[in-house]
Amino acid sequence: MSRKERNAFYARPWAGPNRxxxxxxxxxxxxxxxxxxxxxxxxxxxxxxxxxLTYQGWAQSAPDNFYATAVSQxxxxxxxxxxxxxxxxxxxxxxxxxIALQKWTGVTHPVDxxxxxxxxxxxxxxxxxxxxxxxxxxxxxxxxxxxxxxGDYDTAVQATADDxxxxxxxxxxxxxxxxxxLAKGLLAMANSGSYDNAMTAQQKFFQTDQTKQLxxxxxxxxxxxxxxxxxxxxNTWGMMNEAGSWPGQIWLAFWxxxxxxxxxxxxxxxxxxxxxxxxxxxxxxxxxxxxxLVPWIPGVRDLPRWVPVHxxxxxSYYKKYGRASS
Amino acid sequence: MSTETTPGSHAAxxxxxxxxxxxxxxxxxxxxxxxxxxxxxxxxxxVASWIYVxxxxxxxxxxxxxxxxxxxxxxxxxxxxxxxxxxxxxSLHFWSVQLFFLFMIVHLWGKFWMAAWRGHRGxxxxxGAICFMAGLGTAFTGYTITTNFNAQWVAFESKDVMNAVxxxxxxxxxxxxxxxxxxxxxxxxxxxxxxxxxxxxxxxxGVVPPIDAIDPEAAVATETxxxxx
Amino acid sequence: xxxxxxxxxxxxxYWQIWSWIQVSxxxxxxxxxxxxxxxxxxxxxxxxxxxxS
Numbered sequence: 001m002s003r004k005e006r007n008a009f010y011a012r013p014w015a016g017p018n019r020x021x022x023x024x025x026x027x028x029x030x031x032x033x034x035x036x037x038x039x040x041x042x043x044x045x046x047x048x049x050x051x052x053l054t055y056q057g058w059a060q061s062a063p064d065n066f067y068a069t070a071v072s073q074x075x076x077x078x079x080x081x082x083x084x085x086x087x088x089x090x091x092x093x094x095x096x097x098x099i100a101l102q103k104w105t106g107v108t109h110p111v112d113x114x115x116x117x118x119x120x121x122x123x124x125x126x127x128x129x130x131x132x133x134x135x136x137x138x139x140x141x142x143x144x145x146x147x148x149x150x151g152d153y154d155t156a157v158q159a160t161a162d163d164x165x166x167x168x169x170x171x172x173x174x175x176x177x178x179x180x181x182l183a184k185g186l187l188a189m190a191n192s193g194s195y196d197n198a199m200t201a202q203q204k205f206f207q208t209d210q211t212k213q214l215x216x217x218x219x220x221x222x223x224x225x226x227x228x229x230x231x232x233x234x235n236t237w238g239m240m241n242e243a244g245s246w247p248g249q250i251w252l253a254f255w256x257x258x259x260x261x262x263x264x265x266x267x268x269x270x271x272x273x274x275x276x277x278x279x280x281x282x283x284x285x286x287x288x289x290x291x292x293l294v295p296w297i298p299g300v301r302d303l304p305r306w307v308p309v310h311x312x313x314x315x316s317y318y319k320k321y322g323r324a325s326s
Numbered sequence: 327m328s329t330e331t332t333p334g335s336h337a338a339x340x341x342x343x344x345x346x347x348x349x350x351x352x353x354x355x356x357x358x359x360x361x362x363x364x365x366x367x368x369x370x371x372x373v374a375s376w377i378y379v380x381x382x383x384x385x386x387x388x389x390x391x392x393x394x395x396x397x398x399x400x401x402x403x404x405x406x407x408x409x410x411x412x413x414x415x416x417s418l419h420f421w422s423v424q425l426f427f428l429f430m431i432v433h434l435w436g437k438f439w440m441a442a443w444r445g446h447r448g449x450x451x452x453x454g455a456i457c458f459m460a461g462l463g464t465a466f467t468g469y470t471i472t473t474n475f476n477a478q479w480v481a482f483e484s485k486d487v488m489n490a491v492x493x494x495x496x497x498x499x500x501x502x503x504x505x506x507x508x509x510x511x512x513x514x515x516x517x518x519x520x521x522x523x524x525x526x527x528x529x530x531x532g533v534v535p536p537i538d539a540i541d542p543e544a545a546v547a548t549e550t551x552x553x554x555x
Numbered sequence: 556x557x558x559x560x561x562x563x564x565x566x567x568x569y570w571q572i573w574s575w576i577q578v579s580x581x582x583x584x585x586x587x588x589x590x591x592x593x594x595x596x597x598x599x600x601x602x603x604x605x606x607x608s
Binding site for chain 2: 006007008010013015016017018020021023026030031033035037038039043045046047048050053083085093094101102105108109211218223226227234239242243246247251252275277278280281288291294295304308309310312313318321
């Protein structure tokens with residue numbers, strides 16, 4: 001029989017033997033089984049709820065890192081400041097060959113790291129004299145002057161880094177203007193918890209967009225280190241993992257696997273690694289399309305015939321009613 | 327007004343000449359999915375394997391996902407941090423999602439090796455695959471609204487993927503307000519709609535016969551020919 | 556509400572299979588359960604039904 005003839009037969013309403021089958025009864029039993037399983041699992045194992053990180057926690061456990069991050073926001077060298085669209089135009093973002101969707105979409109959610117993360121929060125509350133004086137100096141300066149102060153200080157701070165981290169007491173002397181006082185003021189705000197409040201509200205009454213908060217949080221090492229400790233980084237199958245010992249998202253295996261490939265994980269960078277998120281997304285779109293279109297893909301749609309797992313499914317039927325030879 | 331016999335019977339459907347949109351829809355519905363096809367009391371004899379229950383199990387898990395989700399909406403998104411009952415309901419939601427994907431994957435494996443798309447059932451497979459993807463998207467937005475460390479990390483990482491392909495401003499995973507309503511309203515509606523389409527297609531086409539099943543009508547015809555010859 | 560207090564708050568153990576496959580034990584358990592259910596569904600006998608032709 002040709003494929004067409006076979007399909008015509010499979011499509012016809014079944015004219016062969018039937019059996020008694022109560023779908024709703026099966027459903028009721030299945031629902032009971034599933035409900036019992038879910039309740040039992042919940043009672044036995046509960047569910048994960050790792051408390052969210054705060055800037056206060058960051059400032060208290062890694063103050064030097066918070067301080068240096070504040071400086072990098074003023075200098076425009078942080079991850080967010082150099083991200084590109086949709087936050088700013090500092091870079092073109094990721095692309096796949098000539099397709100640069102990130103760049104083409106443009107800046108649709110503008111973030112000014114110096115103002116949004118440092119100056120505005122500091123200005124939003126009464127500050128000690130040195131900080132308010134620093135704010136005055138900063139605001140009165142030209143953009144070029146601000147960039148020079150912050151850039152020089154950022155370079156000097158980063159220059160103190162060694163295997164043990166930063167050494168803020170060893171920063172080389174120089175003309176950094178109000179930048180050290182601004183960073184100190186922000187660290188103090190974070191230590192007191194008022195930086196969390198300022199960043200949550202962002203001068204609004206109803207504020208439900210955490211974009212700026214997360215960007216600032218992610219620019220330092222605090223959140224990143226916690227994720228590494230919990231095996232949640234992309235290149236350690238983090239997409240599939242969960243905090244603690246709960247099962248994660250095993251259904252994301254087909255996405256997570258690509259981030260493990262050396263080509264997308266080169267420590268020295270390179271086109272594939274630098275654009276991994278975009279390239280892997282397109283690979284996934286292709287895979288998903290193939291998944292949806294399996295019935296029409298020659299070879300793939302023939303696999304069940306070549307690997308006869310189906311003989312187990314219909315073993316009793318074949319035994320009783322026979323099997324066509326082709 | 328047209329005369330109507332027993333609703334749903336073939337005679338009734340064939341005789342019924344609709345004069346309204348509503349009537350036309352009814353006729354089309356009853357022709358495609360008459361009651362005996364929607365709610366049959368039997369199945370073909372080859373529906374006799376435990377692999378067939380996994381579609382139903384997936385739906386039961388989805389029912390519990392939605393039910394526990396509805397209770398979570400009453401408490402609000404912070405409830406489970408503050409209340410032990412809330413945390414328990416959150417656990418119901420968490421584990422029913424795990425079972426939903428577990429059962430769905432076993433169902434998918436079964437249907438693949440059974441080549442269940444045969445006999446013009448390609449759309450049944452396609453809608454099933456879309457169910458998987460819709461579930462994946464819904465689960466993902468769920469992970470961004472747990473308002474704990476995991477939500478912070480998931481949102482922070484996944485924003486890079488969305489931004490990389492220019493979708494970051496439309497689907498802003500770091501915007502809690504947007505993610506909550508997507509997860510609670512739009513995406514579950516999409517999932518339920520696709521699942522409904524998938525189930526109706528199964529009912530419409532019937533469960534696919536086994537690979538290389540002998541055509542019962544051909545077998546009878548051969549027998550008849552042999553007897554009369 | 557954790558009635559029997561099997562605390563999963565501890566960091567998971569990870570299994571390294573080859574240099575690039577690293578899977579958490581809870582995830583591995585879920586995968587094994589899936590495979591077991593699949594194989595079980597294929598080989599376990601299904602109750603005989605009332606036949607109607």
